[in-house]
Amino acid sequence: MVSNFALLVARVVSTSDVPWRDVPWRFQFWEYELRTVAMLVGVVFIVAAAQIASGRWKSGLVLVVTASIVMIANPVVNRTLRHHFVGDVYIIEQATGGTTVVYLPTSEAETARTRRDSRSETIDSPTTKKTRNQRTNNLRRDPIVTNSIGIELVLIPAGKFKLGRSESLEALENRFPIIKLNNKSPAFRRVIESEEPQRLVRITKPLYMGKCNVTLGQFRKFVEATAYVTEPERDGQGAWGYTPDENKPLSQRAEFNWRHTGFTQQADSPVVNVTWNDAMAFCRWLSKVEEELYRLPTNAEWEYACRAGTTTMYAYGDRPNDLINQENTADVAYFEMIFGGPLDPDGIKRTSAMGMMVHNDDHYPFTSPIGRFEPNAFGLFDMHGNASTWCMDWYAPNYYAHSEADDPRGPPAGATRVVRGGHWQCYPAFCRSASRFAYAPSRREPFLGLRVVRELSRD
Numbered sequence: 279m280v281s282n283f284a285l286l287v288a289r290v291v292s293t294s295d296v297p298w299r300d301v302p303w304r305f306q307f308w309e310y311e312l313r314t315v316a317m318l319v320g321v322v323f324i325v326a327a328a329q330i331a332s333g334r335w336k337s338g339l340v341l342v343v344t345a346s347i348v349m350i351a352n353p354v355v356n357r358t359l360r361h362h363f364v365g366d367v368y369i370i371e372q373a374t375g376g377t378t379v380v381y382l383p384t385s386e387a388e389t390a391r392t393r394r395d396s397r398s399e400t401i402d403s404p405t406t407k408k409t410r411n412q413r414t415n416n417l418r419r420d421p422i423v424t425n426s427i428g429i430e431l432v433l434i435p436a437g438k439f440k441l442g443r444s445e446s447l448e449a450l451e452n453r454f455p456i457i458k459l460n461n462k463s464p465a466f467r468r469v470i471e472s473e474e475p476q477r478l479v480r481i482t483k484p485l486y487m488g489k490c491n492v493t494l495g496q497f498r499k500f501v502e503a504t505a506y507v508t509e510p511e512r513d514g515q516g517a518w519g520y521t522p523d524e525n526k527p528l529s530q531r532a533e534f535n536w537r538h539t540g541f542t543q544q545a546d547s548p549v550v551n552v553t554w555n556d557a558m559a560f561c562r563w564l565s566k567v568e569e570e571l572y573r574l575p576t577n578a579e580w581e582y583a584c585r586a587g588t589t590t591m592y593a594y595g596d597r598p599n600d601l602i603n604q605e606n607t608a609d610v611a612y613f614e615m616i617f618g619g620p621l622d623p624d625g626i627k628r629t630s631a632m633g634m635m636v637h638n639d640d641h642y643p644f645t646s647p648i649g650r651f652e653p654n655a656f657g658l659f660d661m662h663g664n665a666s667t668w669c670m671d672w673y674a675p676n677y678y679a680h681s682e683a684d685d686p687r688g689p690p691a692g693a694t695r696v697v698r699g700g701h702w703q704c705y706p707a708f709c710r711s712a713s714r715f716a717y718a719p720s721r722r723e724p725f726l727g728l729r730v731v732r733e734l735s736r737d
């Protein structure tokens with residue numbers, strides 16, 4: 279209750295640098311409702327104090343209890359504390375969570391934007407024409423930009439594509455027997471089945487996407503600037519790393535985290551062992567530093583960017599063994615690390631026939647520095663390998679059956695977040711463009727990091 283009261287006071291005395299006319303109506307409603315309740319509650323507390331001071335204890339206490347109930351029960355009290363625009367996107371920062379940022383749905387951002395545009399451009403004067411021409415020029419974007427911490431971003435055009443797997447589950451199982459084996463687990467089967475039905479989806483606006491995953495060096499800049507402590511460091515559970523001295527080569531230990539993995543991680547290696555919450559914290563910091571809206575890609579944006587116009591199993595074609603020249607995935611180097619020695623040729627043949635490895639050596643048993651392999655048609659690297667990325671979306675196994683056709687952003691709630699992209703441990707069977715995974719937001723893995731998206735600002 280004390281924190282609620284503090285929020286009320288903060289709300290009443292706070293000011294906003296956002297013009298009211300640009301704030302979507304429902305957020306305006308929250309704001310006015312919150313301020314009204316805060317003032318009424320304040321008045322009731324003052325009256326109660328006066329009653330108690332004049333000896334009318336009973337009625338004074340009734341007023342205190344009533345005001346307290348209103349304050350606690352009011353659903354809007356806990357909703358918002360700060361709101362602002364980053365670029366052209368309206369952001370609400372939730373008060374009680376302290377860390378959650380809610381991005382305004384695109385349609386509402388568009389509404390706010392359209393209202394502003396219609397106000398300034400209803401009269402076609404020479405001035406407004408000039409403004410419009412400047413805006414048109416501004417929309418000619420650079421194909422590649424580099425931000426202040428060295429992240430290279432590639433312009434991804436708007437477009438449409440078929441989201442999800444085109445092969446039937448049976449065809450996939452025949453091609454990759456490891457999938458048939460894993461499908462005995464109901465949880466696994468649900469994830470594979472969540473790649474279908476295939477559906478036509480539009481990405482309605484261009485966006486910038488990281489050419490590669492965020493590197494260790496870039497993540498270090500965030501930690502040094504903010505003294506941020508990642509979840510695996512904070513909760514004492516640690517993360518995953520290389521433990522050749524144990525029976526299993528990879529183990530979770532308290533001393534492992536994004537800095538320490540037991541295997542060599544250079545400044546230009548993709549950062550791993552970060553949770554979804556850590557990835558979001560990074561995006562929030564980067565948005566403030568850059569004054570642009572950075573976020574994780576959506577599930578649909580990631581697959582659209584990965585396919586880059588292709589409809590094949592991988593962005594490079596349909597042959598899993600071709601991955602050897604294109605991506606850092608599970609290969610001879612990886613399995614030799616796992617087994618602690620050279621593999622026999624028959625073993626390589628059998629394992630690769632199962633869909634568990636590419637039958638050659640890419641020389642990286644763990645992560646590789648970013649961008650060492652081949653880019654796809656959009657100029658993005660490491661989409662099928664090296665390290666996976668967290669996505670914005672909640673995960674739901676049946677989502678594709680009823681997702682939106684334009685800019686799908688996942689189900690409204692869930693228990694797990696979508697993870698996309700292959701990685702250095704990933705079997706070719708699961709590095710496909712359609713492959714997707716569902717992990718709890720606090721999960722940490724030595725192959726899982728992030729790739730950012732920067733939304734286009736207007737100028």
Ligand SMILES: [Ca+2]
Pocket residue numbers: 606607608609611612640641642643644702
């Ligand atoms: Ca490899």
